[in-house]
Amino acid sequence: MTDNLRAPLAFAFMGILLAIVGFTQSWSVSLSIINLCLISSIMAIGVNLQWGYGGLFNAGVMGFTALGGLTAVLVSYDPVYEAWDKAGIGILISAIILILSITLVMFAYRNISSPQFRNTSIVLIIIAALIGINNFYGPSIDVIESINPAKTGFLGGLGLPIVFSWVIAAFVAGLVAWVIGRITLRLRSDYLAIATLGISEIVIAIVKHEDWLSRGVKNVSGLDRPVPYEIELQQSEWFINLVERINYATLNSVQTISSRQELLNDLIIVSSGVFVKLCYVGLFLSVLLLIFYLSHLALNSPWGRMLRAIRDNEVAASAMGKNIFAQHLQIFIIGSAIIGIAGAMLTTLDGQFTPGSYRPLRFTFIIWLMVIVGGSGNNLGSIFGGFFVWFIWIEAEPLSIGFMNLLASGFEYDNPIRMHLLGSAAHLRLFIMGLLLLLALRFMPRGVIPERIQKK
Numbered sequence: 487m488t489d490n491l492r493a494p495l496a497f498a499f500m501g502i503l504l505a506i507v508g509f510t511q512s513w514s515v516s517l518s519i520i521n522l523c524l525i526s527s528i529m530a531i532g533v534n535l536q537w538g539y540g541g542l543f544n545a546g547v548m549g550f551t552a553l554g555g556l557t558a559v560l561v562s563y564d565p566v567y568e569a570w571d572k573a574g575i576g577i578l579i580s581a582i583i584l585i586l587s588i589t590l591v592m593f594a595y596r597n598i599s600s601p602q603f604r605n606t607s608i609v610l611i612i613i614a615a616l617i618g619i620n621n622f623y624g625p626s627i628d629v630i631e632s633i634n635p636a637k638t639g640f641l642g643g644l645g646l647p648i649v650f651s652w653v654i655a656a657f658v659a660g661l662v663a664w665v666i667g668r669i670t671l672r673l674r675s676d677y678l679a680i681a682t683l684g685i686s687e688i689v690i691a692i693v694k695h696e697d698w699l700s701r702g703v704k705n706v707s708g709l710d711r712p713v714p715y716e717i718e719l720q721q722s723e724w725f726i727n728l729v730e731r732i733n734y735a736t737l738n739s740v741q742t743i744s745s746r747q748e749l750l751n752d753l754i755i756v757s758s759g760v761f762v763k764l765c766y767v768g769l770f771l772s773v774l775l776l777i778f779y780l781s782h783l784a785l786n787s788p789w790g791r792m793l794r795a796i797r798d799n800e801v802a803a804s805a806m807g808k809n810i811f812a813q814h815l816q817i818f819i820i821g822s823a824i825i826g827i828a829g830a831m832l833t834t835l836d837g838q839f840t841p842g843s844y845r846p847l848r849f850t851f852i853i854w855l856m857v858i859v860g861g862s863g864n865n866l867g868s869i870f871g872g873f874f875v876w877f878i879w880i881e882a883e884p885l886s887i888g889f890m891n892l893l894a895s896g897f898e899y900d901n902p903i904r905m906h907l908l909g910s911a912a913h914l915r916l917f918i919m920g921l922l923l924l925l926a927l928r929f930m931p932r933g934v935i936p937e938r939i940q941k942k
Contacts, residue, residue, distance in 0.1 A: 492935050496870045503877055514756070517763035519880055521835055524770035525828050527872030529849075530856040531777060531865050532824030538863035538937065539785060540817035541797035542671070545679040548849035549686030550822045552693050552841065553662060554655040554829020559706050559839045560699075561651035563643035569630045569698075570641060576626030577641065577698070580619045587615030630698040640701045649712045652773070652830045659826025660819045662689075667815045686850070693841040700841060707838040713765035719758040726750075729757045766835060773831065774869070777824060781865055793817060794863075852879060855919065859926045861933025870935055878922060882915030890914070 508516035529547065536542040590611045598604035631639045670681040693700050700706065719725045730737065733753050740746040784790055796803040796813055804810055833839050852875060860871020890911035897904035926933070 489936070489938060493866055493870070496874075496934050500870065500873045500877070507881070514759050514763060517760060517767060519877060521763060521766045521770055522832075522880070523873040523876045524767070524774050525831050525835065526853065526856060526876045527869040528770075528774055528777060528828040528831070529825050529853045530860065530868035530872040531774075531781060532821040532828065533853055534821075534857050534860075534862060534865055534868040535781060535785075535817055535824065536821035537857060538865075538868075539790065539793045539797060540814055540821070541675075542814060542818055542821075543675050543679045544682050544818070544821065545846075545850060546666075546682035546684075546686030546689075547825055547853050548844050548846050549682075549689035550659045550663070550825040551829035551832070551849045552689055552844045553659050554826035554831075555833035555839050555844075556693055556700055557655040557658045557826065558648055558651040558709065558830040558833040560643045561646050561654055562648035562710050563706060564645040566630075566633065566638045566640065566642035569633050569638065572633065573626040573629040574641065576622040577630075580623040580626065583615055583618045583622070587611055627696075627698040635697075635704070638701075639704065640698050640706075647712065648710050648830075648834050649769075651834075652827050655826040655830035656823040659829070660823035663819045663822030664815070667818045671811060671814045671818060683846070683850075686846075690841065690844050693844070700839065703842050705838055705840045705842075709833065709837050709839070711837065712769060712834065713762055716755075716758040716762055719761060720754050725758070725761070726754060729754050732757075770831060770835075773827065777827075778865055778869065785865075852876070852919070855923055857933075858923065859930075859933060861935040861937060863937030864933065864935050867933050867935030867937075871933070874934075875919075875922070879915065879919065882918045883912055886914035886918070887911040 504516050504520060507519065529551065532550075533544060533547060536544050591608050594604055594607045594611065598607060630641060633639060666682065666685055670678050670685075673681060694702050696702065697704065730750065733750075736753075737746055737750060740749055785793070792803070792808060793813060796808060796810055800810055856871035856875045857868055858871070859875055860869065861867025887908075890907045894901075894904040894907045930936075
């Protein structure tokens with residue numbers, strides 16, 4: 487197979503798989519898979535920019551995804567005015583003390599020449615900051631978390647349209663990536679992976695346990711949508727007329743008026759769900775295409791060629807006068823910002839923020855698997871990997887259950903072996919994902935759509 491045919495055949499195969507799900511299960515299920523595939527593809531592009539073009543092993547994808555989800559909450563959720571009135575000032579004062587103390591520590595570190603005096607000053611600044619923050623922060627969060635904890639118990643957000651959070655999530659994730667990158671990017675690749683994984687776990691711990699900020703494990707639900715609600719569509723005259731026109735032949739085949747109306751009601755309910763998912767597909771696809779286009783332009787520019795040169799041989803690039811650390815920091819920030827956008831989009835799709843669902847398996851390992859299977863160094867390959875791997879992840883569980891039912895069909899109902907097989911069916915997809923990784927590394931080590939080396 488030539489390289490020119492790989493991408494068309496891969497995406498044609500993916501389209502066939504999604505069509506099979508649409509015909510055999512439902513188009514609603516197929517569209518749900520497509521939406522998650524689009525978001526996963528955006529995450530895969532972010533990781534591919536860092537690894538495929540920058541050579542940076544980021545094992546903290548989960549943390550940047552959670553930051554994007556948290557940003558969606560802080561931007562779109564309505565403010566909890568009672569919490570702000572009673573304790574918002576204390577949180578703001580604590581934030582000001584924190585920022586001021588960090589600034590003073592940096593100033594002391596850079597401008598005091600005497601090591602002993604510098605270290606003493608930094609310690610005193612930190613102690614003073616801890617005392618000041620403790621006087622305001624602790625009492626404030628106790629008050630905030632006690633205000634209607636069943637529904638809120640946190641400060642809320644800005645009450646803006648949730649689509650704005652996608653852009654803001656890029657800035658938040660990029661800012662955190664800048665802080666992390668300044669600390670970790672001078673480390674070796676294996677140390678960088680450990681550091682980013684540890685920082686990611688710290689981010690998740692903060693999101694889970696700082697209830698005043700994110701409600702913690704109590705979750706935030708009822709987030710606003712950028713698309714219509716199903717109930718609104720079901721009551722809209724234009725949508726009802728549209729469903730009638732599309733299903734004109736089916737409705738006319740029904741003999742009685744009552745049966746026709748009942749069928750129409752069912753079609754309206756089903757069609758409203760499909761329409762909402764199609765709206766999400768349009769939004770997510772637009773973002774994916776925009777990111778793909780901009781990254782394609784950037785990576786085919788002199789800047790992108792410089793990144794690949796640094797990835798291939800840092801010593802030679804450094805000898806040519808290139809600032810390795812600065813370029814690594816840039817691509818690390820850009821990739822993390824893209825992951826943050828995807829995290830905000832995922833929370834938008836779910837309509838809720840669930841910190842307990844952020845696990846390395848889902849938001850780090852699988853995303854890396856998408857990049858490896860799709861093709862490291864090729865954003866088109868990352869998109870295919872996002873679709874294919876997520877499709878396998880979703881469909882592996884029902885297929886595993888069906889396979890185990892087939893194996894256990896010869897046993898009695900209460901046979902221990904049968905019960906064990908059926909009980910472990912849902913976990914078989916973990917084995918399938920591992921097998922997929924091994925097969926990819928063995929037979930397609932460069933991925934399904936590998937990087938194309940342009941010789942000039």
